[in-house]
Amino acid sequence: xxxTAAAASARRAMPFAFHGRGGEYFxxxxxxxxxxxxxxxxxxxxAKVRRQRYFYGNTRLGDAAFEYLADPRVILxxxxxxxxxxxxxxxxxxxxxxxxxxLSLVFAGAMPWLVVRSLAFRARNTAFRNIRFDFKGKxxxxxxxFLWMPMLIPFTFGLIYPYIVRRQKEVVIGNTMYGTTxxxxxxxxxxxxxxxxxxxxxxxxxxxxxxxxARISLPLVLAVGGLFYLGLxxxxxxxxxxxxxxxxxxxxxxxxxxxxxxxxxxxxLTNLVxxxxxxxxxxxxxxxxxxxxRIEHLxxxxxxxxxxxxxxxxxxxxxTGEEIGEMFDLAIGV
Amino acid sequence: xxxxxxxxxDGRTSRGRxxxxxxxxxxxxxxxxxxxxxxxxxxxxxxERVGNIPRAFVFPDGARFETPDNDAVDRLLAxxxxxxxxxxxxxxESRARYILVALAAVxxxxxxxxxxGIPEAAxxxxxxxxxxxxxxxxxxxxxxxxxxVLRPSALEAxxxxxxxxxxxxxxxxxxxxxxxxxxxRSGGRIGANALALPSGAIVLTxxxxxxxxxxxxxxxxxxxxxxxVAHRHGLRRALQSSAMGLLAVLLTGDVSxxxxxxxxxxxxxxxxxxxxxxxxxxxxxxxEYLTRRGIEPAHFANLMxxxxxxxxxxxGALAYLSxxxxxxxxxxxxxxxx
Numbered sequence: 001x002x003x004t005a006a007a008a009s010a011r012r013a014m015p016f017a018f019h020g021r022g023g024e025y026f027x028x029x030x031x032x033x034x035x036x037x038x039x040x041x042x043x044x045x046x047a048k049v050r051r052q053r054y055f056y057g058n059t060r061l062g063d064a065a066f067e068y069l070a071d072p073r074v075i076l077x078x079x080x081x082x083x084x085x086x087x088x089x090x091x092x093x094x095x096x097x098x099x100x101x102x103l104s105l106v107f108a109g110a111m112p113w114l115v116v117r118s119l120a121f122r123a124r125n126t127a128f129r130n131i132r133f134d135f136k137g138k139x140x141x142x143x144x145x146f147l148w149m150p151m152l153i154p155f156t157f158g159l160i161y162p163y164i165v166r167r168q169k170e171v172v173i174g175n176t177m178y179g180t181t182x183x184x185x186x187x188x189x190x191x192x193x194x195x196x197x198x199x200x201x202x203x204x205x206x207x208x209x210x211x212x213x214a215r216i217s218l219p220l221v222l223a224v225g226g227l228f229y230l231g232l233x234x235x236x237x238x239x240x241x242x243x244x245x246x247x248x249x250x251x252x253x254x255x256x257x258x259x260x261x262x263x264x265x266x267x268x269l270t271n272l273v274x275x276x277x278x279x280x281x282x283x284x285x286x287x288x289x290x291x292x293x294r295i296e297h298l299x300x301x302x303x304x305x306x307x308x309x310x311x312x313x314x315x316x317x318x319x320t321g322e323e324i325g326e327m328f329d330l331a332i333g334v
Numbered sequence: 335x336x337x338x339x340x341x342x343x344d345g346r347t348s349r350g351r352x353x354x355x356x357x358x359x360x361x362x363x364x365x366x367x368x369x370x371x372x373x374x375x376x377x378x379x380x381x382e383r384v385g386n387i388p389r390a391f392v393f394p395d396g397a398r399f400e401t402p403d404n405d406a407v408d409r410l411l412a413x414x415x416x417x418x419x420x421x422x423x424x425x426x427e428s429r430a431r432y433i434l435v436a437l438a439a440v441x442x443x444x445x446x447x448x449x450x451g452i453p454e455a456a457x458x459x460x461x462x463x464x465x466x467x468x469x470x471x472x473x474x475x476x477x478x479x480x481x482x483v484l485r486p487s488a489l490e491a492x493x494x495x496x497x498x499x500x501x502x503x504x505x506x507x508x509x510x511x512x513x514x515x516x517x518x519r520s521g522g523r524i525g526a527n528a529l530a531l532p533s534g535a536i537v538l539t540x541x542x543x544x545x546x547x548x549x550x551x552x553x554x555x556x557x558x559x560x561x562x563v564a565h566r567h568g569l570r571r572a573l574q575s576s577a578m579g580l581l582a583v584l585l586t587g588d589v590s591x592x593x594x595x596x597x598x599x600x601x602x603x604x605x606x607x608x609x610x611x612x613x614x615x616x617x618x619x620x621x622e623y624l625t626r627r628g629i630e631p632a633h634f635a636n637l638m639x640x641x642x643x644x645x646x647x648x649x650g651a652l653a654y655l656s657x658x659x660x661x662x663x664x665x666x667x668x669x670x671x672x
Binding site for chain 2 (some may be wrong): 056064179
């Protein structure tokens with residue numbers, strides 16, 4: 001492609017826009033829940049597709065919206081398998097812990113596979129301008145970043161952690177394609193240490209303060225500790241998102257993200273208060289607000305037009321990996 | 335004949351072409367631009383309406399025509415009698431009264447489930463499990479308590495032996511399968527208190543023993559704690575909170591960290607409710623036990639009353655568990671004779 005210096009200097013900033021509205025999503029959300037209850041959970045797969053289509057379809061770049069194309073029947077099958085695994089694991093854990101140990105080992109071995117399948121399912125069911133995304137990662141590469149390296153964390157006093165996060169992002173982004181065009185990821189290990197070291201210092205310092213307060217008053221600790229956690233969480237998620245997006249490229253185009261920790265902290269705090277006061281009914285508005293913030297702080301620095309991406313060959317992929325991953329709360333993604 | 339303005343993507347490259355789609359009465363579909371394909375509406379797959387996101391017409395070769403004009407697409411589909419089920423969903427989502435009905439139904443269902451469904455299911459499961467399961471729940475709880483709160487007891491050996499004697503007699507009358515043990519501790523921060531662990535271990539604090547004016551009062555408290563064990567409250571609590579977590583995920587449909595944090599808030603309220611119900615059960619158990627043995631149930635009320643006074647007083651034990659039902663109500667039950 002025409003990634004020359006001239007083209008690079010002529011980049012055009014195209015903002016991502018989010019058109020979802022809380023009230024509109026609330027209607028979809030409540031109907032989803034009702035039908036999920038009435039069908040004893042079967043509808044949850046269709047509900048997921050509807051929810052994802054709403055969020056993807058309201059995410060726009062230029063004159064086009066993203067699309068979520070997953071087949072609910074595939075998701076349902078994945079969910080049933082995931083549910084079976086979950087029940088087996090819980091039952092083993094409750095009644096015969098040695099079996100749960102064995103299952104945990106099997107699960108650990110399957111984890112890189114889950115990561116790969118889950119990323120592939122998500123990517124292949126995402127399209128923009130009628131070109132699907134794809135994920136080419138393999139078990140072996142995922143195993144390094146998601147299984148072997150995390151095992152070293154205790155032996156390195158956690159010092160390896162920022163490196164692992166970088167490797168994971170590299171595996172995720174470096175193997176993602178838009179049509180036949182690969183994403184590239186250029187962040188250095190050093191960037192991740194520069195992000196994580198201050199967080200670690202704050203965590204240790206804050207932990208000591210909270211520990212000290214614990215001797216004075218429990219409610220005070222919960223309040224201070226909660227706010228501290230919220231602040232740190234917002235700082236990390238804002239700066240990590242910025243770091244990752246700002247070092248990701250797609251062909252000649254680049255991304256720019258400018259989330260701010262204090263905006264995110266305020267957003268999370270107001271969302272939390274809203275959800276708590278309404279016993280959960282505020283959740284749709286909370287999700288829309290968060291999505292809008294993240295999406296509208298992202299830009300594509302386009303080098304030329306977005307017309308030149310070619311479609312790749314598509315393979316089918318089952319959603320079992322993604323659904324098992326969700327069941328066990330595997331946090332994967334950008 | 336109808337027309338729709340939108341963008342045509344051929345599916346081979348990301349290039350989009352502004353196009354106007356025409357639909358004839360016979361179902362023929364063609365574009366202004368003669369270079370684009372023609373088809374019959376029966377060959378096309380038209381995406382379902384969700385909110386106001388763009389609608390796609392998918393051609394057999396994978397090309398897509400996208401239009402933001404949802405209402406026009408709906409009119410067009412209605413004219414051809416297509417896609418009834420999706421329109422049903424959108425109809426549900428777009429009418430205020432259906433939304434209100436859905437909201438009421440979801441709230442009522444969640445309330446019923448949380449109030450009756452989960453506790454009853456947890457009870458059934460807890461009693462279907464082998465009795466040994468109870469010991470597995472919170473096996474190391476006493477160790478943790480010893481490290482965090484409790485201190486060694488300073489009671490005289492004579493008192494301890496006497497109370498252990500009462501305990502042994504009571505334990506012999508309890509359901510089999512638990513390993514009943516009595517532990518004396520100094521209560522520290524939790525002051526006058528008694529705890530039952532699911533395995534059958536019962537902790538009495540020195541402060542509680544000192545607060546009691548007669549052994550019958552201690553026996554009454556022990557009976558209450560035996561009630562917790564016999565009703566398998568530890569196991570049921572564990573089952574109930576897993577069920578609540580699962581329910582939150584199933585209903586809201588995601589496992590993100592924010593909602594997990596937030597789900598904890600209503601859960602706290604519910605847990606307080608659940609533990610009140612457990613206290614009622616344990617009270618009833620104690621009442622029946624005392625009556626059976628011919629001990630005046632009012633002894634329990636007397637001790638509770640003193641605890642309450644102490645809690646109100648300065649520096650008193652704050653902790654006789656705020657999860658317990660209001661004392662006045664309990665006193666009435668133990669004194670009123672039912």
